[in-house]
Amino acid sequence: xxxxxxxxxxxxxxxxxxxxxxxxxxxxxxxxxxxxxxxxxxxxxxxxxxxxxxxxxxxxxxxxxxxxxxxxxxxxxxxxxxxxxxxxxxxxxxxxxxxxxxxxxxxxxxxxxxxxxxxxxxxxxxxxxxxxxxxxxxxxxxxxxxxxxxxxxxxxxxxxxxxxxxxxxxxxxxxxxxxxxxxxxxxxxxxxxxxxxxxxxxxxxxxxxxxxxxxxxxxxxxxxxxxxxxxxxxxxxxxxxxxxxxxxxxxxxxxxxxxxxxxxxxxxxxxxxxxxxxxxxxxxxxxxxxxxxxxxxxxxxxxxxxxxxxxxxxxxxxxxxxxxxxxxxxxxxxxxxxxxxxxxxxxxxxxxxxxxxxxxxxxxxxxxxxxxxxxxxxxxxxxxxxxxxxxxxxxxxxxxxxxxxxxxxxxxxxxxxxxxxxxxxxxxxxxxxxxxxxxxxxxxxxxxxxxxxxxxxxxxxxxxxxxxxxxxxxxxxxxxxxxxxxxxxxxxxxxxxxxxxxxxxxxxxxxxxxxxxxxxxxxxxxxxxxxxxxxxxxxxxxxxxxxxxxxxxxxxxxxxxxxxxxxxxxxxxxxxxxxxxxxxxxxxxxxxxxxxxxxxxxxxxxxxxxxxxxxxxxxxxxxxxxxxxxxxxxxxxxxxxxxxxxxxxxxxxxxxxxxxxxxxxxxx
Amino acid sequence: xxxxxxxxxxxxxxxxxxxxxxxxxxxxxxxxxxxxxxxxxxxxxxxxxxxxxxxxxxxxxxxxxxxxxxxxxxxxxxxxxxxxxxxxxxxxxxxxxxxxxxxxxxxxxxxxxxxxxxxxxxxxxxxxxxxxxxxxxxxxxxxxxxxxxxxxxxxxxxxxxxxxxxxxxxxxxxxxxxxxxxxxxxxxxxxxxxxxx
Numbered sequence: 001x002x003x004x005x006x007x008x009x010x011x012x013x014x015x016x017x018x019x020x021x022x023x024x025x026x027x028x029x030x031x032x033x034x035x036x037x038x039x040x041x042x043x044x045x046x047x048x049x050x051x052x053x054x055x056x057x058x059x060x061x062x063x064x065x066x067x068x069x070x071x072x073x074x075x076x077x078x079x080x081x082x083x084x085x086x087x088x089x090x091x092x093x094x095x096x097x098x099x100x101x102x103x104x105x106x107x108x109x110x111x112x113x114x115x116x117x118x119x120x121x122x123x124x125x126x127x128x129x130x131x132x133x134x135x136x137x138x139x140x141x142x143x144x145x146x147x148x149x150x151x152x153x154x155x156x157x158x159x160x161x162x163x164x165x166x167x168x169x170x171x172x173x174x175x176x177x178x179x180x181x182x183x184x185x186x187x188x189x190x191x192x193x194x195x196x197x198x199x200x201x202x203x204x205x206x207x208x209x210x211x212x213x214x215x216x217x218x219x220x221x222x223x224x225x226x227x228x229x230x231x232x233x234x235x236x237x238x239x240x241x242x243x244x245x246x247x248x249x250x251x252x253x254x255x256x257x258x259x260x261x262x263x264x265x266x267x268x269x270x271x272x273x274x275x276x277x278x279x280x281x282x283x284x285x286x287x288x289x290x291x292x293x294x295x296x297x298x299x300x301x302x303x304x305x306x307x308x309x310x311x312x313x314x315x316x317x318x319x320x321x322x323x324x325x326x327x328x329x330x331x332x333x334x335x336x337x338x339x340x341x342x343x344x345x346x347x348x349x350x351x352x353x354x355x356x357x358x359x360x361x362x363x364x365x366x367x368x369x370x371x372x373x374x375x376x377x378x379x380x381x382x383x384x385x386x387x388x389x390x391x392x393x394x395x396x397x398x399x400x401x402x403x404x405x406x407x408x409x410x411x412x413x414x415x416x417x418x419x420x421x422x423x424x425x426x427x428x429x430x431x432x433x434x435x436x437x438x439x440x441x442x443x444x445x446x447x448x449x450x451x452x453x454x455x456x457x458x459x460x461x462x463x464x465x466x467x468x469x470x471x472x473x474x475x476x477x478x479x480x481x482x483x484x485x486x487x488x489x490x491x492x493x494x495x496x497x498x499x500x501x502x503x504x505x506x507x508x509x510x511x512x513x514x515x516x517x518x519x520x521x522x523x524x525x526x527x528x529x530x531x532x533x534x535x536x537x538x539x540x541x542x543x544x545x546x547x548x549x550x551x552x553x554x555x556x557x558x559x560x561x562x563x564x565x566x567x568x569x570x571x572x573x574x575x576x577x578x579x580x581x582x583x584x585x586x587x588x589x590x591x592x593x594x595x596x597x598x599x600x601x602x603x604x605x606x607x608x609x610x611x612x613x614x615x616x617x618x619x620x621x622x623x624x625x626x627x628x629x630x631x632x633x634x635x636x637x638x639x640x641x642x643x644x645x646x647x648x649x650x651x652x653x654x655x656x657x658x659x660x661x662x663x664x665x666x667x668x
Numbered sequence: 669x670x671x672x673x674x675x676x677x678x679x680x681x682x683x684x685x686x687x688x689x690x691x692x693x694x695x696x697x698x699x700x701x702x703x704x705x706x707x708x709x710x711x712x713x714x715x716x717x718x719x720x721x722x723x724x725x726x727x728x729x730x731x732x733x734x735x736x737x738x739x740x741x742x743x744x745x746x747x748x749x750x751x752x753x754x755x756x757x758x759x760x761x762x763x764x765x766x767x768x769x770x771x772x773x774x775x776x777x778x779x780x781x782x783x784x785x786x787x788x789x790x791x792x793x794x795x796x797x798x799x800x801x802x803x804x805x806x807x808x809x810x811x812x813x814x815x816x817x818x819x820x821x822x823x824x825x826x827x828x829x830x831x832x833x834x835x836x837x838x839x840x841x842x843x844x845x846x847x848x849x850x851x852x853x854x855x856x857x858x859x860x861x862x863x864x865x
């Protein structure tokens with residue numbers, strides 16, 4: 001009852017917006033900037049509407065851009081938490097240092113069908129297929145934008161961009177000049193600090209260096225000790241050079257180290273067969289990236305990007321170190337016959353090499369592996385009818401060492417009905433390629449200690465890529481400068497999704513004692529479909545007040561193929577993806593340089609995770625006594641003492657607590 | 669038990685929202701004419717483009733090959749929304765009706781009087797300026813360091829107000845005469861600056 005009422009009020013708020021906003025302020029001559037003198041024009045104080053990157057209105061995909069203002073005013077303290085601001089993204093905190101993130105469903109600890117890039121560097125793990133969210137970080141004040149692309153993006157970004165692509169883009173060094181000191185602490189955010197300094201060498205070379213540390217408290221555990229506290233430190237730099245003749249060079253790097261507490265179930269072949277260990281995961285990593293761009297003309301450019309990435313991870317049951325080199329070349333040019341068209345072609349090469357060691361119940365064969373990925377793409381944007389109608393066709397062609405050749409074509413059509421009205425549609429194919437887990441892993445877990453009986457997940461090269469064919473339709477409009485609306489509908493068809501196929505049990509005498517093993521083969525036995533609608537609205541009724549709302553509806557239906565015996569995987573994915581998600585945020589600038597901001601979220605129940613629906617509220621109160629100084633107090637998850645957002649898998653259920661922190665930002 | 673607490677909270681939020689809504693509507697009605705004086709950043713910037721038309725003299729009053737209209741061009745992904753069209757509708761500069769053109773390619777833009785180069789084109793600015801060469805086009809932009817990089821008039825925000833910088837050398841090279849009244853109100857960049865070409 002209460003819920004309906006809130007939704008009703010929201011609708012009134014949203015629809016009344018058009019009435020309030022469309023009163024023609026300048027159009028009916030209250031103030032026409034051409035009818036006053038230039039001197040007077042210089043004295044006018046402008047309303048600052050949030051500036052959104054241009055991709056927002058004209059892109060042929062379901063793009064949502066999270067701006068630095070969104071990040072600052074919502075009071076989020078990490079990149080995964082910032083993703084909650086985008087529509088259709090499910091962000092569920094598993095414990096203090098782990099998240100399950102999904103787009104259009106399929107959320108899991110490692111988000112296997114989501115590709116994530118930070119400044120053009122892929123952070124997708126080829127060992128476990130997914131993203132270790134806890135090690136993806138940067139100084140949030142230096143984030144230029146986070147582009148959340150829902151739906152497949154394989155044509156440009158390649159494999160694993162099945163349900164979405166997340167591009168985290170940091171500011172150029174030119175935009176982070178001067179010093180910044182940030183510090184604070186509170187109940188869950190026990191202490192954090194960061195410093196950045198940006199300067200200039202000569203007239204064209206800009207740089208910045210930064211460092212940050214944090215210490216986070218464990219989440220709430222009703223039946224376990226606080227195992228999941230978390231400490232990390234990270235430092236990095238960026239150099240940007242604006243050379244002559246349209247040359248630009250970027251060179252950047254980061255290094256991090258940390259410890260994230262976790263509860264791990266360790267299986268042994270000897271009694272007691274199963275034990276629980278609370279210990280830290282040691283996390284280290286670093287990267288270096290160089291990008292050279294040459295602009296030949298307004299219609300032609302070339303960019304070459306090379307990066308090196310190192311990650312190290314040691315958990316109680318396994319250890320992995322990995323080195324990755326990646327080279328990417330892209331060229332953009334125009335041809336004018338028979339229609340004006342812009343072509344983008346690209347070539348890529350990636351070499352990734354790992355070394356693993358693990359307990360006897362986790363076996364990677366081979367323990368060390370080097371893989372190569374070759375890729376090429378071509379995309380042609382044809383202006384069929386001027387700027388009004390654009391046709392974008394293209395495909396990625398990849399060869400990987402697991403599934404061989406993969407083709408990921410797409411066809412998109414953008415129709416600009418009027419300058420601020422865009423209708424777009426797309427048909428896209430995307431694949432999620434096999435990872436080391438599905439091909440090389442043998443994982444044994446205890447089923448029953450009396451006999452004893454173990455289940456054994458066995459990977460092999462019989463596993464193929466998971467495939468998606470997606471149909472999307474979207475409409476974006478900005479009827480007035482103060483109102484922006486975005487609606488997207490999609491229909492997805494999945495094939496060859498991962499399944500676990502039980503085989504005939506057998507008795508294994510070594511290692512002793514003799515035990516029963518139930519083999520579970522990793523196969524592609526699930527198919528299905530999903531459909532849904534996503535809405536985003538941005539409304540600024542007054543200069544000092546902005547309201548944003550996002551809503552997503554998702555229906556997911558997965559079934560096993562004929563011959564598949566896996567009755568649980570499909571249901572588990574369905575029951576881990578919320579049907580309804582909803583969030584409303586209000587950003588207010590009050591007199592006396594005070595900001596007052598609210599973020600209110602609703603997430604539907606997740607039956608497979610045993611999670612009931614929940615509402616949360618975050619509040620931020622900020623004060624800027626001096627132009628260079630901001631002080632803020634943020635309350636998070638205020639509506640309940642603690643609530644669970646995702647099942648902990650094998651570990652104990654963990655709940656996210658109400659928290660408060662204070663923060664000071666000083667710029668010089 | 670937890671459910672009961674939750675639904676009560678929803679209700680409170682609902683009341684809070686409806687209060688906010690009522691207040692918004694009342695506030696909006698009362699403050700209408702007052703807040704109407706406010707202009708968005710790009711409405712003000714559109715106003716500047718119009719005024720520049722009056723304070724700049726283009727060579728040859730009946731320049732051949734140019735439409736009898738006064739053309740204000742916008743290159744790239746423009747930030748004006750519908751503001752520029754709305755504000756310029758029915759306006760003229762001198763005897764010439766103002767026409768707004770949106771371009772994606774600089775080659776099409778050489779016949780405009782004023783060309784607003786969107787920040788989206790920042791990467792390609794050197795190529796755009798070299799393509800324009802000495803064409804009699806007044807280049808205006810609000811991208812960073814526009815005048816330093818060879819553009820003619822840079823619009824910039826100083827706090828909440830819009831200011832402009834003029835690169836005299838660039839304007840003179842294009843054969844444009846800027847009135848002293850315009851120069852008086854601008855920050856003029858003196859002396860030749862090295863062009864990034």
